């Protein structure tokens with residue numbers, strides 16, 4: 001075909017995770033690759049009952065077009081939830097989106113011209129890289145450590161590159177599982193205020209905390225309307241329902257509404273009304289508590305298995321919640337090259353490099369623990385550790401060989 005595609009398609013790569021999911025769907029593969037919640041914990045019976053009630057009681061109304069902002073009763077419930085998290089807002093401030101992923105696309109449309117700079121964590125969420133690449137953004141990664149991104153570094157980079165916004169996942173970050181500390185949230189907000197950029201705060205995982213005290217969202221500090229807070233029902237009910245939300249100041253929200261009208265008119269009326277009914281008829285906090293307990297156990301199992309089986313030279317994060325743990329191997333390890341052998345051994349992970357806008361991190365990998373049961377986690381980590389040991393020995397042999405050759409050349 002002789003079609004002339006848009007220039008932006010050159011920068012857009014298919015998600016390696018979506019591609020890999022095709023392989024990992026095979027039943028004998030233990031997959032730590034996808035970012036999937038545990039399907040056995042979805043509240044299927046409760047959603048079925050809610051959907052049945054909605055269709056029986058207000059059928060045609062639930063199947064009609066609706067307002068772009070989303071249905072009012074659900075926006076009221078979301079506003080109440082955001083207030084509980086420490087964000088002062090009303091239903092007026094909420095835009096319901098088709099998953100929080102849609103907000104990333106809408107924010108790209110609202111803020112980004114080709115070549116505009118954005119700051120991100122390094123590493124960051126793969127599908128955010130994809131979403132912002134569509135708008136030909138220039139990524140400037142901000143260094144991170146165990147407490148999340150470093151505000152002083154963001155300050156210097158913002159002074160130099162004048163970003164339109166900074167994108168961050170403050171709780172149990174995807175991919176590292178790290179959490180931005182309270183002090184850093186306040187400091188980062190201060191940097192944004194001084195430097196005059198927007199913060200996009202993406203928080204799909206905040207409710208899935210297994211250890212420690214909840215930390216208020218950065219939006220809780222926001223007196224100037226600089227923060228766009230995103231969240232979703234994907235991890236606390238089910239991702240297939242594709243319903244999330246954004247809390248933003250009026251000038252940003254109005255523009256997101258216009259962009260959303262062009263994208264999909266509104267998020268599925270039926271999905272919104274079913275969620276609203278589900279929330280009225282059920283105690284979703286009790287449901288989230290079950291999910292938290294199960295994921296917390298899976299996270300501990302993975303940490304213990306790594307402790308027992310991984311060879312020297314590997315380290316990993318200890319997330320306080322969420323769905324991911326991040327493993328760092330010795331310099332010289334290439335996890336992209338390790339992956340085919342892992343798949344042969346029927347275990348999967350995501351190579352780290354894909355999460356770095358600057359393509360560093362080739363010696364890292366992301367492991368998901370929410371979608372495997374404890375016995376599978378144990379077995380999968382044993383297999384992975386065996387492969388890591390082999391790779392690590394090869395690196396050492398290469399190193400010795402290089403040292404030997406250098407010595408004989410200098411003699």
Ligand SMILES: Cc1ncc(COP(=O)(O)O)c(C=O)c1O
Nearest residue numbers: 035099100101125174232234244
């Ligand atoms: C950081 C982050 N943001 C956004 C999303 C997308 O979530 P949703 O299902 O609400 O579109 C995900 C999903 O994994 C995520 O990890």
